[in-house]
Amino acid sequence: MAKKQKPPVVVAELGRPETPAETAARKATDSRLYKQRKTVNNLVFSLLVSLGLVLVIFLMVPQGKGGYAEHAVDAQKLAAEASPSAGRDLAAPDVPEAWKAKWAGLKSSGGVTYWQINYTTVDEASGLEAYASVVQAFTSDGSPVDEDWILGQLENQRPTGAEEIGGIDWIAYDHTDRDADESNMLFGLQGQWEQDAILVYGTDSPATIRTLAAGVADSLTAMKEK
Template identity: 35%
Template structure:
């Protein structure tokens, strides 16, 4: 008989007083592996978070930044000419002061079926900072609901004659700026089935200045 003859095989389990079965060995090894992986998961998550923060900090330090808001200056007249193919109604391009920057201009058709051409301008303050926003919307065959939406869901507060046109006036300058939004003061008029709304975030003077430019564009002969 060899020296190993008669000796039990497998690991002796003290609690059982006998060698563990193959199934018990497999269960023990699986549990040890699970415990090891669980112990490694949390440190790995911590290190991943640290590396992510380091990478984010590096991007913040490397990428140049400016305290000034990003400003675009789109060519309203050019975009109006390009969009003219969708309608026979002239799309206006008001002549505004050179320092005004047009940050948006587009033609779109809403769910109500109204074809709209609009543009918005950033008006600089004394130090060149963005101080006010003014804009206009031209609604072809517009309905009262369209006009209501463009004037901030507000009712007219009066009527005025300005730049040779008669306008509905929406004077909500008594509201706080955040509440009033971009239609703190607005004017609307209608001509040949097309409604024009001019609006602004701050002063009536700037809105009336744009309204004068809109009126001039309407009086100009079609090219």
């Protein structure tokens, strides 16, 4: 007995059975919509996975109170290690325990090699932090360091006076009316040690910068007398 063929299904929206072309179009539309939904779902899933990985990495990183605020280098040790490369003794002053040497090393620019220490200073009275830097600059042939290079380090400020500290004659740059948030040089001192240009400057008070300059002079004198 032959199998009885089912009559075509009437589509409610059409009120009649679909034509083969309409069936094909419907299936194509359903397939496209399915793929779109699947793509969106995959994107959402991928985003959730990424966020989960970020959270895991964040939780794995130590969240203590350390970090840059507590970071400090041993400037005196680094000065001793860099001195042979520089071919001279490098300044490494004693500073208050609350200060932190954030960076110390040799650099080169404009035909000048220089040793630099950058400090975060702390005012003992107010407890406020500021910035101070020591620079010892020299040339390969022993010629004087170019004045334009020196002024560039001092943010192109004009000299305002002269003074003697620690046996070194210094040119002073007093510009304490500048904004400490926009400058690293409110007060600075420029001196000479043998063939080297010595710069001490920062955003701390002139008294603190002078004390740091005295420490630089003492450091260089002590190494020369060894």
